[in-house]
Amino acid sequence: MKTVDLRSDTVTQPTAAMRDAMARAEVGDDVFGDDPTVNALQERIASMLGKEAALFVPSGTQSNLIAIMSHCGRGDEYIVGQMAHTYRWEAGGAAVLGSVQPQPLEHRADGTLALDDIAAAIKPDDAHFARSRLLCLENTLGGRVLSLAYMADATALVRERGLATHLDGARLFNAATALGVPASEIAQHFDTVSVCFSKGLGAPVGSALCGSKALIPSAHRWRKMLGGGMRQAGVLAAAALHALDHHVARLADDHALAQRLAQGLSGLPNIVVDPPQTNMVFADVQGERAAGLVSHLKSRGVLTTGLYRLRFVTHLDVDAEGVDHAIAAVREYLSA
Numbered sequence: 001m002k003t004v005d006l007r008s009d010t011v012t013q014p015t016a017a018m019r020d021a022m023a024r025a026e027v028g029d030d031v032f033g034d035d036p037t038v039n040a041l042q043e044r045i046a047s048m049l050g051k052e053a054a055l056f057v058p059s060g061t062q063s064n065l066i067a068i069m070s071h072c073g074r075g076d077e078y079i080v081g082q083m084a085h086t087y088r089w090e091a092g093g094a095a096v097l098g099s100v101q102p103q104p105l106e107h108r109a110d111g112t113l114a115l116d117d118i119a120a121a122i123k124p125d126d127a128h129f130a131r132s133r134l135l136c137l138e139n140t141l142g143g144r145v146l147s148l149a150y151m152a153d154a155t156a157l158v159r160e161r162g163l164a165t166h167l168d169g170a171r172l173f174n175a176a177t178a179l180g181v182p183a184s185e186i187a188q189h190f191d192t193v194s195v196c197f198s199k200g201l202g203a204p205v206g207s208a209l210c211g212s213k214a215l216i217p218s219a220h221r222w223r224k225m226l227g228g229g230m231r232q233a234g235v236l237a238a239a240a241l242h243a244l245d246h247h248v249a250r251l252a253d254d255h256a257l258a259q260r261l262a263q264g265l266s267g268l269p270n271i272v273v274d275p276p277q278t279n280m281v282f283a284d285v286q287g288e289r290a291a292g293l294v295s296h297l298k299s300r301g302v303l304t305t306g307l308y309r310l311r312f313v314t315h316l317d318v319d320a321e322g323v324d325h326a327i328a329a330v331r332e333y334l335s336a
C-alpha cells in the first residue's frame with residue numbers, strides 16, 4: 001500500500017540531487033567562520049530577503065529564540081499571537097531561557113492581531129510593567145497569509161512606539177508565492193526574519209535568521225550559548241542552497257495540490273473545509289465519527305494530524321495521485 005504522508009511539509013526526503021549537492025559541498029569549521037558553503041548560504045538568503053546579514057542555525061525554534069533574545073533583554077516582553085509558534089509551540093523558550101515575557105493576544109478570524117489590541121498591549125514606561133520591546137508576527141500562520149498592507153500597518157504602528165519587529169517566516173516563501181511577490185517585499189517590513197529550509201523547501205535541517213549587520217553578531221553569540229554552533233555545516237547549507245535554487249518556484253505546485261484536496265473534500269458529508277491559501281488544508285468533521293477519522297486514514301496509508309483541527313499539508317513528496325487517494329479514503333469513512 002502506498003503511503004501519503006500529509007502530516008507536515010517537514011517529512012520530505014532529501015532528493016537525489018540534493019544529496020548529491022550535500023556530498024559535493026566544500027566545507028570548513030563554521031565556528032571559525034571557515035565554511036564557504038555556510039557563508040555562501042548566509043549571503044544568499046540575506047540578499048534574497050533584502051537584509052544585510054544572516055546566520056545559519058539548526059532549527060526554526062532556535063532561530064526565533066535567538067531573534068527574541070537579540071531584541072529583548074531580561075524583563076522585556078514581546079507581543080505575539082496566541083497561536084504563534086514563537087509563543088505556543090516552542091516550549092516557552094523565550095521565557096525560560098531568555099527571561100523575556102510573552103504578551104499573547106487573540107487572533108482575529110483571518111489570523112491577524114487587531115491593531116488596537118497591539119497598541120493597547122504596549123505598556124507605559126512604568127516600574128510595574130515589563131518593557132514592551134518587540135512585536136513577533138508569523139507568515140504564513142496556520143497556512144494563512146498576512147497581507148502586505150497588514151504587515152506594513154502593524155509594523156509601522158509598533159515602530160512608532162519604539163518596538164522592534166520580528167517575523168517568524170518559517171514558511172516565508174509560501175507566503176511570498178501566495179502573494180505573488182519576492183520574499184524581500186515581505187521581509188522589508190521587519191527588523192529580523194527567520195526562515196526554515198526544512199519545511200516546504202525540502203532540506204533536512206536548518207533555518208536562517210536574517211537582519212542587520214548590527215544585530216547578527218549578537219545573534220551569533222546567542223547561537224553559541226544555545227548550542228547551535230556547528231562545524232562542517234556546509235553539508236547542511238548545501239542542501240539549503242539547493243532548495244533555494246530548485247524548490248522555491250515549485251511551492252506553487254504544493255498550493256495547487258492543497259486546492260485540489262480542499263475541493264475534493266468539500267463535497268463530502270459532515271466535513272467543513274477552509275479554503276486553503278497555501279499548502280495547508282484545515283477541516284472540521286462534525287458528529288461522533290470525527291474522532292475515528294485520523295486512525296481510519298492511517299489504516300488506508302494516509303497520514304494526517306488532528307491536534308486542534310484536522311490538518312493536511314502538501315509538499316515535495318505528495319502528488320495528485322496521493323491527494324486523490326486521501327480524498328477517497330476520507331470519502332470512504334464519511335460516506336459509510
Ligand SMILES: *Cc1c(COP(=O)(O)O)cnc(C)c1O
Binds near residue numbers: 059196
Ligand atoms: C516549524 C516552525 C518553526 C520551528 O521550526 P523547527 O525547525 O521545527 O524548530 C517555527 N515557526 C513556524 C511557523 C513553524 O512552522
